[in-house]
Amino acid sequence: MNITLKVWRQKGPNSLGAMETHKMTEVSGDMSFLEMMDVLNDRLVREGKEPFAFDHDCREGICGTCSMFINGEAHGPGRNVTTCQLHMRSFKDGETIHVEPWRSAAFPVIKDLTVDRSSFDRIIQAGGYVSVNTSGDTQDANSIPIPKHDADEAFDSATCIGCGACVATCKNSSAMLFVSAKVSQLSLLPQGKTESSERVLRMVDQMDIEGFGNCTNTGACEVECPKGISLTNIARMNREFLSSTLTSK
Amino acid sequence: MLDSKIPEGPLAEKWSKHKDNIRLVNPANKRHIDIIVVGTGLAGASAAASLAEMGYNVKSLCFQDSPRRAHSIAAQGGINASKNYQNDGDSVYRLFYDTVKGGDYRSREANVHRLAEVSGSIIDQCVAQGVPFAREYGGLLDNRSFGGVQVSRTFYAKGQTGQQLLLGAYSALSRQISKGKVEMLNRHEMMDVVKIDGKARGIIARNLITGEIERHSAHAVVLCTGGYGNAFYLSTNAMGSNASAVWRAHKKGSFFANPCFTQIHPTCIPVSGHYQSKLTLMSESLRNDGRIWVPKSKSDVEAIRNGSKKAIDLKEDERDYYLERRYPAFGNLVPRDVASRAAKERCDAGYGVNKTGQAVYLDFASAFERYGKTEVLTQGIENPTHEQIINLGREVVKSKYGNLFDMYKQITDDNPYETPMMIYPAVHYTMGGLWVDYNLMTTVPGLFAAGEANFSDHGANRLGASALMQGLADGYFVLPYTIGDYLADDIRTGKIPTNSPEFDEAEKQVKDEISALINNNGDTPVDDFHRRLGLIMWNKCGMARNEKHLKEAIVEIQELRKEFYAKVRVSGSADDFNPELEKATRLADFLELGEAMCLDALTRSESCGGHFRDESQTEDGEALRDDENFTFVSAWEYTGAPSEAKLHKEPLVYDNIELKQRSYK
Amino acid sequence: MSKTGILKSSLSKKYAMAFTGLFLCLFLVGHLLGNLQLFASGPEGQSAFNEYAEFMTTNPLIKVMSYLTYASILFHVLDGFVLTLNNRKARPVKYVVEKGKLNSSWASRNMALLGTILLVFIVTHMNNFWYVMHFGEIPMVDGLKDLHTITLAFFNPQINSLAAVMTLLYVFAMISMGFHLNHGFQSAFQSLGLNHPKYTPVIKFAGTAFSVIVPAGFASLPIYLFLIQS
Missing domain, CATH: 3.10.20.30 (Beta-grasp domain)
Structure with missing residues (x-):
């Protein structure tokens, strides 16, 4: 053709x-x-x-x-x-x-068509991890059972490939879908739950510093996301940020 | 003389004793030691994170725009570990044994055993990092089985295990970056190793955005730059995957081990046209439930090719499930090299089912039925129709491999739920790599290699779900300890200056090469040469090799290399973001490495694992090893040109395993 | 902990939009219920409406509520303005081709425009009635300010030459409000993190119903008053 x-x-x-x-x-x-x-x-x-x-x-x-x-x-x-x-x-x-x-x-x-997405890296660096050392001397992998449903949901959030389509699509250039996917993944798992409160505050801070726009819930990101990351992640992050700001010392 | 530095003592105690005895660097001194880690895949990211966590100053480089994009991300099926959660008799020894056997007895016992020993810790570590592995309803980890083994020891996260593991390692790396312990250089490509007094003391790198040539010094350099499958142009590797770092290291004195050991993966989507830029893998896990077949009769093959018959029109007895026929014990789950060759054998015999004659079917119909019947029982449906059963079965298969089926449909426009998939082998992994000793150090002191970039663990064929295991084992649990043994001598060295003549010279050489390419007055795009190299490699150094073809290939590659330097056109400038230039410098190295691969394949006149020599096969066409003459690692020393490389042999000693003709029948 | 602080964070701005928006939804319900009394005709209707108007302007509790409403409107507007400015800044170079309609509703992409229309309407509307009630010259009936007559007269083409235009303006404003609410109602719940696979569909349905019923209720009044008097 x-x-x-x-x-x-x-x-x-x-x-x-x-x-x-x-x-x-x-x-x-x-x-x-x-x-x-x-x-x-x-x-x-x-x-x-x-x-x-x-x-x-x-x-x-x-x-x-x-x-x-x-x-x-x-x-x-x-x-x-x-x-x-x-x-x-x-x-x-x-x-x-x-x-x-x-x-x-x-x-x-x-x-041309190449852009710099290192802002995403900096958001992850701000807190998109579990603070555990890589010694391997952690507890046995099966010592904490995780309900299959939670594990599956965490996996769905974790499938984000960090391409930035959500930002590109959003009329406000908001990175909420990307950030919330990582926040969700880690807060759904007991291993990440421990520091979920600090994590969401730090990651949202970094997101704001990078100059992304605000989420106005148009839902375009979810539609265009190549991995189908759901808007429920954003809601979860909204919830966690709210409770974290209200309870943080 | 090659010293592999394998510790003395019984196999099972070698690693723990070695760890107890190697020298350490105390925390205060680690702060004064710099390490460069090139590459941010599973091995690189985990090594950089672990080394930084131990207190070293780490500089990490990746050519991609983010460390999270390294090609480990594309691994689908899973990661092996001898946890024996399934209570099916798995153990460290069994994982060790399977890996050595799967590698067709061409790997080092001590390295493989160490790999099996630390495999369990990898799973613990990853779960602690928040890697969302698949779980059963009881909340415990699920396993699946993979080719070449008879236990279920593969941990997985749907068809995206590599992604999840890499993101875990990336998060550990990100944590160290945020602490300032790792300086991350995205979009930086290593161009050369700098050696001072015989030791690796730094690298020359190119900032891919500005084109600037940079000097970075360190007390040790770790290469975690992956494999060289892209020498074949078409492979399941990423477009950017390249061998330049290891090849440059080779030219600076690191021996290259077993370059001819390449893995051809049996289940990839067949080539569709000349514009094809890469091949896509369909996870080996599909062979758990899919059955591979071609028609029994050539007339059916003809009918399928001209469209008058479809796969589903053929009755059971008109199909040749050739893997089940030839290898009843392992069936569709034979190791990759065996499955690939069997597909090639059928297609060469004229039974290929697509227009090019290079495809076989991977059929899930019986899995739909089997799962559907179980579902019917669990859901308590009485008198189900056949259609109901199939639909329920499809749902089960969808939950297991949904993303792979979607990907297949996206690429081929065929619905694999309705019609069998078409697959064909494609280049996937390279078992060969830089020669390393037990400490993962190459023959250049201070230069280390981990992950796919080294050669150590997989012998002549890698088992499925073992690449992820090796990458993380090297990065998290092996290299961070063994590197201390070397660095213990460097606590008083102080910062390595970058204004030495060695740096000057290395930088000048890189700049000269680049300007020669940019200013070359040719007319042919880089990819053109890469495609031609790929074709030579695939046809003459691919799934089956012989002396005549290999000799021809060596000459053809030499000629192609000459033509490349005479006719290539690299547009754009050297001081700018220039993907064409990146491709050109990488291809220049592939054009040499390709020849080294052919030379190695020519020298190893036995068949073993993924390396199949037509001259060396059993009566029924299986790979025939020649243990008497070839139980060694070929370690090549560069002496000025690929064709003049000098062969060193590291004998492989098997104290714990009896060498046998591999049989999966 | 938070570098940007609760008030400056992008998420907090969203919470403010959501809270004020939902509060204004409550206000709309009250306002609509009161206004529906205009459907009652005759002297009883007149005095009932005037009593309601008197109550609404003098009751201390209602006064507090009304100040809250003013504050909400003001905050909603200012916050919306800041958010819109931020969002514009987040994409300095626009796309040559952008097809938002393929992935999002028109209303969700045009909340600022719809909000601006509503702001203009609110100013006009308050000038027409609220100002007259509070500060204008207004006839007295039974000791009460006769807002009822003023309202009827406003939509009476015999008395007010602009009645037809005003009716159209009011209806247009209510349509805009419908779109604004259609996105805003459920969006507020999402912003506050109130999302649940079971309840979110209910909220979405309620939001759609709200965004149709409330504006339709409001719009019916000027239409009714205009029609019965022309």
Whole structure:
């Protein structure tokens, strides 16, 4: 099939960007979106032009590296997929496809479609862990039974891949879904419960410092999240933050 | 002379005695010692976190935009540990034995036993970190079984075990970063090792955003940079997975062990077109419930290929469940190398079921029925229809492998609940790697390698769910202790300056290489060469190898390398974020490593594990080892060119296990 | 502990929005119940409404409540304003193509716009009645200020030439309020963390019902008064 691409070109963090148009022919429906971008880049190199810089790594939907805003949606039109798992059969012959980087003050553009998401790392560093040493001399793994339901729910929250689609999608660039998923995972498990109160305060603080916007409960993040992380995580974090601020000394 | 430094004493006491006897660095001195850890996968993140926690100053590098993205994240099925929670007779010894046997008797007994000993602690550690492993209704941990073993010892978190374990290690690393004990350098790629007075004393790294070439010094350097499967271009590795760090270390004096030992994973989604950039794995855990087959008759194969018949149209007796037929004891759960070769054998014989003839079926129909029948009983449904049973069974399978089925559908546009999956083997893991001694140190003093980057534990074939085990064992429980033995000499060294001539020279060399690539007046994109290298490797150094092909491959790779330097075009600039340049420097190393792999495969004229030489097979086509001549580790020393590498042999001594022809029948 | 503090944290701003919003919902119920008396016609209706108006402006408890309401409105507006400014700042460069409608409701994306419309309406509405009741010249009937007549006259096209426009404005404002409530009601519960697989669907249903019934009730009054008098 034939496709018209309009792709964001931006030289560096402080340069102005603009959309650039490229025609693609003989696109196969079995190609992933990134493979289609590979073909475009291959052509650009052969023509002596600079290819588009975009982030990608595992290409199987789990590393969370790929990050394109395609046709007005994070990771494009599919549901529960990342850009690398989005296939060209999701588009129509002759369609015009807009490709942009994630846009958020907390995710500055590095080049073209590549953004800097280290703000997410700093939020995890603020408290997204259990303060346990790695000596291995902890208690036996089976010494605390965890209700299957809690373990499953914690797992669901833990499946967040940190891609930033929630931020990219949210009209306010809010990182609540990302932060709340980690807060939820750890507070649902007895191992993480002990410090859940300090954790939520510190992580929310860091989130605010990074310049993410506020959650206005539009629910767009949940819809666009490639891993289907639920809004109940946000509610849980709201609850935990409220009780933690009221009870912290 | 290679000294593997395996401690004396009975096998089961080697590790604990060694730990008791190795030198330690006291806490006050650790503060004055710097360690660089390259890579943030399971081995790297856990090592960096543990070393920082012990008090060392750690610098951690990853080329990805965040340490959480390392490719360990993509491991699906699970992690082994000899906890024996299932009471099925598992033990440290059995895990050790299975691993040595699975590796076709080409791994070190002492290392593997140590791995089995610490395996239980890994699970304890991960649970304590908040890793949400799958649990049973009683709240205790669940297990599943994996290929090559007869117990259920695999702990898992749906089909995302690697992700959960990596996020656990990442959280431990993040904790140390927040304490200032680890300096994290995202989007930094190691370009070379710097050696001073024969010891590794730092690295040259490239800041991938600014292009700046940086000097980092340390008292020891730890490489946890994963495997080199991307030498094949198409593999289940991530696009960025590369061998540059280990190859550069090799060129600086670290011996490279068993480079030809690559694992071809039997259950991957087949190639769909020439634009294909990577292959996707379907977890081995699927072989717990899926049955692998091809049609018995060629006419059915034809009919399926031209679309006049579908898989589900074939009756039971028209199907050849070839693994169950050939290996009744292990059936669909034979080790990976065996399953892969069996698939290749059928496809080469003309029974492949897709258009390219390179695919077999992985069928869940009988699992649907089996689970459905159990569900019917537990739910107390009377006189269920067949459809009801199947639907209930589908639900059970969905709860176990839902994400894998979704992924399959996403990629192929086929619904695996309705029709069998099509799978074909693909390059997945490399057992070879930098040669390390018992302390995980390479032949360059102060340069360590852990995880997939070293060679030590898996012999000629890795069992499923053992890579995660090894990565975390090395990072959490082995390296943090053994590194002290080396660093004990460095407590008075003081900070290593980066303005020495050695750093000058290493930096200059890196800069020269980069500018040569950038300024090369070629016209061909990097990927073009990578694809061609991949094709040579896959066809001539893949699932089956022979002398003729390997010799051809070596010449072809040498020619391709020449052509690469003559014709490659690397667009953009060196002082900027430039993914093309990253690919080019990595490919330059693969183009040398590929040759080393072929040379090693040529030298090892026996078959063992994942390394299958056509010249060395049993009457019924199984891998035939030559223990008399090849019970050793091939450790290659770089002497100026891949083809001139010098072979050193580390004899493998089996005091506790009797060497047998592996049989899964 | 918290570096940004309870009052400055982004979540606390959300709690404030939720609390004030829910309080204003309560106010709406009271206000609507009182206003529905306008459906009663004749002198009884007139005196009952005027007594209600007198009660609402003089009872000390109601006075406290009314100050709380003013404060809530003010806080809701200011907080909303700050949040909106923050949120704009969080995305300095806009998308060229953005298809929010594929993942969220129109109302949820336009709360600030809807809120602004409501603010304009509240000012107009208070100017029309509240100001007249408190500070304007107003005829007395049976010793009570005759707000009833004032109200009827306001929507009487024979007396007020702008009655039709005002009726339309009121109805438009109530539609806006419906959308605002449709998102705001259940959103407040989410912001406060009151989320439960069993009860959240109930809350969502209640929110939808509230956002239809209350604005419809309010809107019915100007329409009724306008129609019976024209």
